[in-house]
Each structure stands twice: as C-alpha cells, then as structure tokens.
Amino acid sequence: MHYQGDVFRPPSEAKSILLQVTTGCSHNKCSFCGMYKNSRFSIKDDDIIMEDIEYASRHFQRQKRLFICDGDALILPQKRLLHILNAIREQLPWVERVGIYANTKSIRLKSDEDLQKLRDAGLKIAYMGLESGDDVTLEHICKGSNAQRMVEMGQRLRSAGMLLSVTVLLGIAGKKRSHVHAVETGRVLSAIDPEYVGALSLMLSQGTDLYSSYEKGLFELLEPMEMLEELAVMITHTDLSGGYFHANHASNYLPIKARLPEEKEKTLQLIHSALQGKVGLKAEQYRSF
Template sequence: MDYQGNIFRPPSEANSILLQVTRGCSHNKCTFCELYKGTRFALKDEATIESDLEFARTHCRRQNRLFLCDGDALILPQKRLVALLTAIRDRLPWVTRIGTYANTRSIRSKTPEQLEELRDLGLAIAYMGLESGDDATLQAIIKGADSAQMIQAGRKVRAAGIQLSITVLLGIAQERRSAIHAEETGRVLSAIDPEFVGVLSLMLLPGTPLHSAWREGRFVLPSPDGMLAELRRMLAATNLSDGYFHANHASNYLPIKAHLPHDKAKTLNLIDMALKGNIGLKPEYMRGL
C-alpha cells in the first residue's frame, strides 16, 4: 500500500483496511492539532489508488472493514467517490463497512441525494470532530464552523442513513469556560443525536498554537478533577435516543462506556464516586493519544 505522510484513523478502525485517497487535512488550522502540520492537502492520483486496491484484493481478505484516509476523504468530488466506492464493492466484495472522516465543509459540499448515493455504495459511517458545542471555544480553536453549522452537518449525515461518530474534547475550553463548554456540547450532541460519541481529554502537543499558549500562561488546562467534573456536566446535558457515549480513550482519566439513555444514571453515579475519591483515576504516565 502506498502511504504518504502520517496516517491516522479512529480507534474503532484499528483492524480496517486503510486506503489513503487524500493526503493531509483540507482544513488543517485547528490550534490543538498537529496531525497534519507541514503536510499540504492533496488528492491522491487515481493510478496509485488503483494499485492499492489491487494490493488489498490479494492481501487483505481477512479484513471486512475499510477506512478512507486521510483527514477528509469526503471532500473528493462526487464522481470520484462514486467510482471509488463502486471499485471497492466490485473488487473487495467481502468488505461490509466503509468509513471516512468528515467535516462541515465536506458535508456541506454534498447534497442529501449525493450522501444517500454514497450510503447505497457502502459508505456506512462518518467520523466528525465537534470538539465543543460552545461557539466562543470553536472560534478560539479555529475549528472553521460554529455550533449551528455543526448541527446542520451532523443532521444531514444522519438523515442520509450514514452512521455518525462525533468526537469531543475535555479541557479544550480552559478552566474558565469549562462549564459552558460542557453544557453547550451536550446541547449540540442532543440536537444531532449521533449513534456514537467519543470523548477525549485534551493532550497539549508540542508544536501546536495551544501548546505555546499553555507554556506562556495564556491557556489554563483544567485539573484531572476539573476534567472529570466537565465530563459529568457534559454527560448530564447529553440526551441521545439510542447512542453510545464513550470516554474510554487512552487520554481520559476515568474510562466510561455508556449506552444512552439506559446507562446514563449509573454512569453519572460512577463519575460522582470518582469525584469523591472512591475510584482511582488513571495516572499521568498511562495517558496517551
């Protein structure tokens, strides 16, 4: 397989065929992210992708999921995406699920009918980084969209019958807007009602604007207990009709897995026990991305 630059995928795609169709991220301005810094966004040429499909046809027969890399494969023109998904269906017929990252820009570029066409060709799940539902925080981290646009994009994906997994970040609003960030994020998640919510805790990465702001004292990261209180407030404000709210990423101090609405009360109680010191938190040396 031809991989150019750094390759990233969601944790749930760990065992998937990783087919890189774009290089980098079409936005690449978020202040907390260093995944694609120094990489100019580009669409990979069709001949290279064709060669990778042939490789997968021979060597990836045990993997029934495929993930389109990199940061935003959905930005591909519809004609190219249709041809690509058709080729995957024809050449890798054992693949039962195709996933991709998506942002508001790429979702906005597709009509509802185009998204339904991609769904019918096998696109089953999209991963969208919300990070926060607080407009002031979204503006501060240069996310490129406000909460109303996030809701519109998320609902558009859901209406097309494509599963949606949304990522949010604890600590991204600093101490001073922690409560607002948590409640507003719960509001936006409830409005979108995705199948999956993945909660991560902010890790300050050298080389990012946010890390520089932290070193200079312009960004104050919440304490572990502050992160936990933020998680509780966010969960309390989130109402899903039938979705999973997981904070079991390696970055989190307290791993939780909740199926909402069924597990909401007991999960809030679990967090309360941790805030009281009855459950130990993950030590710093065990946290990671």
C-alpha cells in the same frame, strides 16, 4: 499500499483496511491539532488508489471494514469518491462497512442526494470532530465552523442513513469556559443524536498554537478532577436516543462506555464516585493521544 506521511484513523478502525486517498487535512487550522502540520493536503492519483485497492483484494481478505484516509477524504469530488467506493465494492465484496472522516465544509459541498448515493455505494459511517458545542470555544480553536452548522451537517449525515461518530474534547475550553463548554456540547450532541460519541481528554501537543498559548499563560489546562467534573456536566446535558457515549480513549482518566439514556445515571454515579476518590484514575504516564 502506498502510504505517504503519517496516516491517522479513528480508534474503532484499528483493524480496518486503511486506504489513503488524500494526504493531510483540507482545513488544517485547528489550534490544538498537530496531526497534519507537516503534511500538505493533496488528492492522490486514481492509478495509485486503484492499485492499492487491487493490493488489498489479494492481501486483506479477512478484514471486514475499510477506512478511507486521510484527514477529510469526503472533500473529494463526488464522481471520484463514487468511483473509489464502487471499486471497493467490486474488488473487496467481503468488506461490510466503509468509513471516512468528515467536516462541515466537506459535508456542505455534497447535496442530500449526493450523501445518499455515497451511503448506497457503501459509505456507512462518518466521523466528525465537533470538539465543542460552544461557539466561543470553536472560534478560539479555529475550528472553521459553529455549533448550528455542526448540528445541521451532522443531521444531514444521519438523514442520509450513515452512522455518525462525533468526537468531543474535554478540557478544550480551558478553565474559564469549562462549564459553558460542557453544557453547550451536551446540547449540540443531543440535537445531532449520533450513534456514537467519543470524548477525548485534551493533551497538549508541542508545535501547536494552543501549546504556545499554554506556555504564554493564555490557556489554563484542566486538572484531572476538573476534567471529570466537565465530563459529568456534559453527560448530564446529553440526551441520545440509544447512542453510545464513550470516554475510553487512551487520553481519558476514567474509562467510560455508556448507552444513553439507559446507563446515564449509572455512569454519572461512577464519575461522582471517582470525584470522591472511591474509584482510581489512570496514572498520567499511561495516558496517550
């Protein structure tokens, strides 16, 4: 497989075939993210992509899932993306699910018919980074979108029949807007109603704009208990129709996996027990992003 630079994928795609069709991220301006800072966005040549699919057909016959990398491969023109999906279906017929990262810009470039065609061609799950439902926070972190657009684009993916996994960041609003961030993020998640929510806890990355703000005293990082309080408020204001709310990423202090609404109260009780010191938290040295 022809990989260039660092290749990133969601935790749930750990055992998937990783097919890199772009390098970097088409946005690459988020103040907290250092993943693609040293990688220029580009679309790889079709010959290389097809060669990798052919290689996967010979060497990865046990993997049932495939993830299209990198940061925002949905930005590819519709015809090229359909060509790739059709090649995957023809040469890797055992692959049951293809996934991709998506942001509001790339979703907006696709019509509802386009999204449906992608779903019919095998693109069954999209991963969208919401980070926060608070417009002030979204502007501060240079997300390039607002809450209403996040809701609209998330709903369009759902209407196309794709599974949707939405990522949010605990602590991204700092201390002053923590409560607002938690409430508004819960509101936006409820409006989108994705199948999966992944809550990560902010870990500052050197070389990012947010890290520089932290060093200058312009950004206050939440303490572990404050992260938990924020998580409790967020879950309290999140209403899903059977979706999963995960906070079991390596960055989190308290692993949580809950189906909402059935396990909402039980999960809140667990968090409150942790806040009271009755449940231990992950030690700092064992956290990673």
